[in-house]
Amino acid sequence: MSPFNPVWPVRSHRGYLAFVVHRVSGVGLAVFLPLHFLALGTAIGGEAALEGFLRWTDHPLVKLAETGLVLLLAAHLAGGLRLLALELLGWRDWQKSAVAVAAGFSLAAGLLFLLNLGL
Amino acid sequence: MPDERTLEVKVWRGGESGRFQAFAVPRRASQTVLDVVTWIQRHLDATLSYRYACRVGMCGSCAMTVNGKPRWTCRTHVDKVADGDTLTVAPLANLPVVKDLATDMAPFFDKWAKAEGRFVPADERPADFHTVPPGTRASRAANAGIECIGCGICYAACDIVRWNRDYLGPAALNRAWTLVNDVRDAGNDVRLAAVAGDAGCHACHSQEGCRTHCPKQINPTASIAGLKRATMVAAFKGRL
Numbered sequence A: 001m002s003p004f005n006p007v008w009p010v011r012s013h014r015g016y017l018a019f020v021v022h023r024v025s026g027v028g029l030a031v032f033l034p035l036h037f038l039a040l041g042t043a044i045g046g047e048a049a050l051e052g053f054l055r056w057t058d059h060p061l062v063k064l065a066e067t068g069l070v071l072l073l074a075a076h077l078a079g080g081l082r083l084l085a086l087e088l089l090g091w092r093d094w095q096k097s098a099v100a101v102a103a104g105f106s107l108a109a110g111l112l113f114l115l116n117l118g119l
Numbered sequence B: 001m002p003d004e005r006t007l008e009v010k011v012w013r014g015g016e017s018g019r020f021q022a023f024a025v026p027r028r029a030s031q032t033v034l035d036v037v038t039w040i041q042r043h044l045d046a047t048l049s050y051r052y053a054c055r056v057g058m059c060g061s062c063a064m065t066v067n068g069k070p071r072w073t074c075r076t077h078v079d080k081v082a083d084g085d086t087l088t089v090a091p092l093a094n095l096p097v098v099k100d101l102a103t104d105m106a107p108f109f110d111k112w113a114k115a116e117g118r119f120v121p122a123d124e125r126p127a128d129f130h131t132v133p134p135g136t137r138a139s140r141a142a143n144a145g146i147e148c149i150g151c152g153i154c155y156a157a158c159d160i161v162r163w164n165r166d167y168l169g170p171a172a173l174n175r176a177w178t179l180v181n182d183v184r185d186a187g188n189d190v191r192l193a194a195v196a197g198d199a200g201c202h203a204c205h206s207q208e209g210c211r212t213h214c215p216k217q218i219n220p221t222a223s224i225a226g227l228k229r230a231t232m233v234a235a236f237k238g239r240l
């Protein structure tokens, strides 16, 4: 860190925001993955164990966490699609809006999941 | 029309370590940041070091950090960037400081050489002028990046340069991409190998700091993406 150049002003643009969202959601998903395998592992321990676990997931707090998870997944997916579009398709001006579309898509997926909870 | 207001300008003094020194500069209409720095040097402190040449946005020598962002100071109006009546001027980031506002550009241009940014003529003694067919995909790609003035602003705005000092950086890679698309050039095998390494195009995270700050509206992110594709194709064909 330089004494005369703060790092944040040069980072205040959409591309950097997209990078942060992609990175944070990626790390979040990586942290969740062992839990996911743990849950699948309970199935090996018999139906009762899995049933118990599945009942635990009915807890509203867990439901909320699941919504967060879907958001993370959607954000990471959208970020990945954005990168693929940017880097593999070559640059077109419409891709400027790719960041916005990615954000909208992730939000929509999260909200959809929330709505489904009530059904 | 003279403006009665004064601008409070904080200017970096010293080398890598140093301090900001405050100056009061009269505010004028259509004043550029370079005007302000020059006024300080002519009227307040002749020992202030900085660099410029053309004053019209062609030479690329006047880039500095203005209120935290890298900018070409000769074409940056104070009105656009001043924070009220204050301005902070510092040397470009990611480069060694020589003194005050002047940075050592050698590492920046050394990387142009490392990226094989020099033209390698396919035909040493052409009988006639070479025709570059206009409107082709290659000539459009070369055109899009060719107006680079080598100011180093993208280099100062890039986080990957900040994190990996060996990273070739947006300007050198953009230069390499213009040559990859130059039909008169024959240096592509060597060039693609040079930009395919750890510190080359694949290190770029497509954060677009370069494209956001480039004063010439060049899009190095797109050029680097082009290099990513070209190196991938070359690798598949066994040419890397």
Ligand code: SF4
Binding pocket: B154, B157, B158, B159, B160, B161, B169, B170, B203, B204, B205, B206, B207, B208, B209, B210, B211, B220, B221, B224
């Ligand atoms: S797009 Fe690549 S080269 Fe440009 S600032 Fe971002 S990381 Fe650096």
Ligand code: SF4
Binding pocket: B147, B148, B149, B150, B151, B152, B153, B154, B155, B170, B171, B174, B213, B214, B215, B216, B217, B218, B220
């Ligand atoms: S690409 Fe733009 S910001 Fe980078 S050196 Fe060239 S003109 Fe300057």
Ligand code: FES
Binding pocket: B052, B053, B054, B055, B056, B057, B058, B059, B060, B061, B062, B063, B072, B073, B074, B075
């Ligand atoms: S002085 Fe030449 S670009 Fe600013």
